[in-house]
Amino acid sequence: MKQPSSKKAGLQERILKHMSNPKYRPLSRPDLAKAMRIHSKERNQLRQALINLETAGKVVSLRKNRWALPETRDTIAGIVRVTDKGFGIFTPDCGKEEFYIAKDDLxxxxxxxxxxxxxxxxxxxxRGRPAFRNPEGRVVSVLERKAQEVVGLLKRTPYYAYVIPDNLRLGHDVRVADVEKELGEIPDxxxxxxxxxxxxxxxKPLSGTVIEDIGHSDDPNVEMQCILRAHGFRQNFSEEVLAEAEKMPHELRxxxxxxRTDLRERLTFTIDPETARDFDDAISLEKVSNGWKLSVHIADVAHFVPKNSAIDKEALHRGNSIYLxxxxxxxxxxxxxxxxxxxNPNVDRLAHTVEMTITENGQMVAAQTCRSIIHSDARLNYDQVQALFDGETDDQIPxxxxxxxxxxxxxxxxxxxxxxxDDGSLELDTPQIKCILGKDGKVASIEKGEAKEAYQLIEECMLLANVAVARKLKEAQWPAIHRIHEEPDAEMWAQMGAELQALGIDALPATRADINAVLEKVAGHPMEYSANMAILTNLKRAGYSAEPAGHFGLAFDDYVHFTSPIRRYPDLVVHRxxxxxxxxxxQPYRSNDIxxxxxxxxRTxxxxxAAEKESIALRRAEYYRDLLYKGETGPYTACVIKVLGKGLLIELEDTLQRGLVAFSSITDDRYELNASKTKATGTRWGKSFQIGDEIEVDLVKVDVQRNFVDFHLTGQEQFSAKKKGKPQRRKKGKKQTVAFNGNAKYGKKPKKRRNRK
Structure with missing residues (x-):
């Protein structure tokens, strides 16, 4: 057998050493190459080295083409998630079946x-209990701690202080071992x-050091601060950052x-939400011989924020602005x-401009970029522009x-x-929720926002600018932070198809074109929202990468974020x-920096x-708690979005509030789930509930701390009388037992025993 060269052997040793790190997680070959900083010219050698190691049994290829060391006979690595009942569900890195971890075995x-x-x-x-569906396991060691800091409520006993975590899934109170000196005595x-x-x-007890006093738990402001801190963010800037910001000029020098290219004579305007206070993009439009020249002007934040400054380091730490x-x-x-x-309007401002020549049929045939000076002529909001499109007049628009x-x-x-x-970009309609606050800071109403044409107009301009910049960096063969969106994996496609089938949509999507065909089929149909959700929840999250992996949703081969440097750090990097x-x-950045x-x-x-969703969930739960106190319990129109073992997960049509209708509250039958968990059918009368069904529900319980909102079917007494089909005949010699309200039984009643003294 031919011995491998020393160079190949060296690469194999590097691979094994890298994978033996306790923090290593299975990676695909491109991701492994990036993690090991292997040059693109050596990628073929990496491929061959992995094949050789696999042949020798030293590494294994896992699901989704990820590579890792073979599992030892005794241990398996992965992520454990603790349920609200205290036990854990362990998901191996290899993606095989999950394990049940008893509370004591965590x-x-x-x-x-x-x-x-x-x-x-x-x-x-x-005896009398069902067998576990998952194999069981026991934790041997913690390889990587997810939570380094915990937010919670401080309590005291006569002997010690402890913290009750806000995240109830942590499952342990934290004993206070120390408090940072500058905090002093913190009240209960x-x-x-x-x-x-x-x-x-x-x-031994879980312990820690108190490093921050957020405030009293009854303070409404503290709730939002807790959400921020739980996700690693702070609202206030450090003194160093503020001092550096104060030195910035207030006017151009x-x-x-x-x-810079002087574009101040060009007609320019901004369109933003009415409540916006910062404006980072403006547009201009001019007629040219071969079509139109569309200019997108983006605030030149990079000019004022030097790389590695205190402001820049804090911006990287935050990663983006957060909208609670x-x-x-x-x-x-x-x-x-x-x-x-x-x-801002009517003042000179520095910008980075993308000028695009677009033909009458919508094709971008040329694009160039430059650092510019602009002078915005008008500040518009979406409502103004939409009103103009709807035929209304507005004297405030020049x-x-x-x-x-x-x-x-x-x-x-x-x-x-x-x-x-033509390009096949996905057009998913996902309404957004807006909580309208009253003077007391509480939610007065909840509105479901719809995508307006005025918003889409600006969105398309920004997409064009982002694509133009991505192409320019690619042509120059420069590194960049690419905005990527990977295609769904096989499991996601299968689940998407199952959920669409449950809605009565005869489709099994396997490509982006298939998804678009479904979206076209359900457009304007009552189940349009349910179909959109079935597709959206089975798509991968978009993210950032040093490699141009493409954007599945937008159907772009190469795409970057350039148009929001005020609120997204990748845009600031692309500007530089x-x-x-x-x-x-x-080049201001090396590949490993990118x-x-x-x-x-x-990550940020x-x-x-998650923080934004938690803030909405908190305020929305408080809103429904207040409605419950007022007796405004419904009925509300809801859609079944998921079928769980314990009940129907529903979403209210008007506010998108989610809640549970427990099967134990549906008293007409006992319900069983189908294999794909998309439908629940009564075992006695045959009535069923499935994803996409529209039902009427009443509000019955709200737990703000746990964010639980429970509903019952409206008119349950009348509903239970509407039986479908005929009851099955009871066989002679056997007692038929059907669960009723979780404990009652049909059949012969047991004889009452007399209390004999």
């Missing part, structure tokens, strides 16, 4: 920790942040105008976002801007149709790259989305 593992477990031998369940019932100490003995129900947590200080960087909008509207319609019809390219300068920034921004975006 040892020192907390929710979402990466752990290694050992498989336990199968055991016979106690204050929300605090506690940094966890090392914990490797389950017979003569040196700021140097080396009652506040916006900005990525960079407001001294910059609302003043010198914001493209006549020249009205003329530009009327010319831009049909052009954008053509561009949008080209993107969706583009500026250096235009000035024939040195990879690290992409990973950080993907995920955390920010």
């Amino acid at each position: 040892k020192c593992a907390l929710h979402e920790d990466r752990v290694s477990i050992e498989r336990l031998p199968a055991k016979k369940p106690p 019932d204050h929300k605090v942040v506690i940094r966890l100490n090392e914990w490797d003995d389950p017979f 003569p040196e700021d105008y140097e080396g 129900v009652d506040r916006v947590v900005m990525m960079i200080p407001p001294e910059l976002t609302t003043k010198i960087c914001s493209l 006549a020249s801007v009205v003329e530009a909008l009327k010319a831009l509207r049909p052009l954008i319609r053509t561009i949008r149709k080209l993107r969706t019809d 790259l583009l500026t250096a390219l235009e000035q024939n300068g040195k 990879e690290a920034i992409a990973a950080q921004c993907t 975006e995920t955390e920010a989305d």
